[in-house]
Amino acid sequence: MIPVKSTEEQRIDYTRAITEKWHAATSDQKTRGRDWYVRAHEFSVEISGGDAKKGAGVLAALSANKSWAENCRIAQKAFTEGVASGHVRDALTKANRIMAGTDPSEVLPMQLKTGYFYLCIADPENAEPVVIDRHAHDIAVRKIYGQRDRGLGALRRYNLLADCYRAAAQEIGEIPSKVQAVTWVVHIERN
Template sequence: MIPVKSTQEQRTDYTRAITEKWDAATSDQKRRGRDWYVKAHELAVEISGGDAKKGAGVLAALSANKSWAENCRLARKAFTEGTASGHVRDALNKANRIMAGEDPSEVLPMHLKTGYFYLCIADPENTESVVIDRHAHDIAVRTVYGQRDRGLGALGRYTLLADCYRAAAKEIGEIPSKVQAVTWVAHIERAA
């Protein structure tokens, strides 16, 4: 696990790894990454009958440890059937509370991945929010951890990596969520 408190040299290295992944992305990966949260937002509006916040909240609530395709299937099914299923109890409870009308920002852990995922889907042009998932972590540390624990539940570690994505975004001249999405696309397609 990377240290929660890092040196400036480590932070610089994480930021450099992110910018290098951005630079290595193809023009098609950059286009798709830049559009990723816009398309997720459109899906959130569609599945929720026009309520972007509700749709984004349910997508975020059901996102943990699921592929994007499975996440979308579960969220669409939840809205169609009126109740969430196919996930762990905590995720289902959160999704159901959001569908019942609770504000996603009152239901989701807003200081960690799920909360930031909600914010990025609800507003694809959000200039501060950045999602740090296992892929974002692995990009920054230049190591694929596989099933090993990354410790992203530690607020300090999450914030450290989010700050590195913000620094990379500033260097690139893009918003952090788009840098995260482009590098995510390039990362998951690395072996394809």
């Protein structure tokens, strides 16, 4: 697990790893990564009958430990059936509260991955939120952690990595969510 308090040298190295992964992307990977949250936003509108915030909130609530395809499937099913299923109780409770009309920002942990995932899907051009998931972590630290704990529930560790993505985005000239999404595409397609 990376330290919560990092040195300037470590921050520079994490940021460099992110920019290197960006530059390793093919043109196609950059296109798909740049469009990732736009497509997710469109899907959130589609499944929720036009309410992007509600759709994005349910997608985020049901995202933990699910592939994107599975996340989409159970979110769409939740809207179709009127009740969420196929996940742990906490995620289902959050999704059902959002579908019942509670603002996602009142339900989701807004300072961690799930809240930021919601914000990126709800507004793909928002330049503030950065999703730090296991892949974003592994990109920054140049190591595949597999099933090991990354400690991303610690706000300072999460924010450290989010700040590195913001620094990389500034260097690249993109918004952080697009840098995260492009590097995610490269990372998951590495094999």
